[in-house]
Amino acid sequence: MRRPNGRKKIEIARMQNQTNLQVTFSKRRAGLFKKASELSTLCGANVAIVAFSPSNKVYACGHPSVESVVDKFVGENPPPDTDDPNPIIVAHQNANIDENNEKLNKLERALKRERKHGQALQALRTEPSNEKLSFFDLKILCESLEAADKKVEKLASQLMECGIEFPYQTIGSALAPLRARESTSSDSDERSSGSGE
Structure with missing residues (x-):
């Protein structure tokens, strides 16, 4: 019976196969951008990531924006007062807000039902003796x-x-x-x- 290999530690070296290189870049880039978004959301940090693919395409992710973070880092052209948030981060935050709002609405409906039930019980208790x-x-x-x-x-x-x-x-x-x-x-x-x- 063949034993499963599980997760193997791969050697960190440049890949020779162009197809594997492009696929690995795409997967790792998505994970990297997700981690940057989470870091910005959790810590309130200004984050900018710029990545060039093996085919020389540019991919960037940043909060509040890549330009403002780069300008702040380089020291040229101070960023404007407005913080334009990254649309990816805003969408992630909005999804969390929608989920929390739905939970809050369910709790409020349950609270209303319990209050009505409590009022009905109170009315039964306060019948005239x-x-x-x-x-x-x-x-x-x-x-x-x-x-x-x-x-x-x-x-x-x-x-x-x-x-x-x-x-x-x-x-x-x-x-x-x-x-x-x-x-x-x-x-x-x-x-x-x-x-x-």
């Missing part, structure tokens, strides 16, 4: 509770008729569960007579 109700309101509340009690009793009796166990006889009484069918003396008599046959 029975002590603050007027006599008329208390009478209506009492009638509503009596109607609810009748509905519960009706449902319990229906469940008992169907043979389903209903947990409690009255609301709030945890000590007296109902049984679906309570044994009566007539039931026990029928069972004993049925077992004798």
Whole structure:
């Protein structure tokens, strides 16, 4: 089985093959310009890179611009007061800004939903207590509770008729569960007579 070579350390020397030379130049140039852009963004440094390809084409990258950095370095023609940023760096910064704005918008929408939910919960907590109700309101509340009690009793009796166990006889009484069918003396008599046959 052949083992993979992985990353090999290459000898740093001029390449003889023209095709390989041009391809390597293109790939390394893109990486170099990217690193220069990152250095300028992260550190706020003024950066200028000028590269000549094997076919003598000129490639340059700089922030705020190649000319202003070169003029500053050479000392001739001091740069103007305006800092014209490099379009590549501006596009990179704008992409980051757009991504951060989208995250911020999502967080703001989530915060709005949570606030609405919190307000709804607060409204439930601030219902008037029975002590603050007027006599008329208390009478209506009492009638509503009596109607609810009748509905519960009706449902319990229906469940008992169907043979389903209903947990409690009255609301709030945890000590007296109902049984679906309570044994009566007539039931026990029928069972004993049925077992004798």
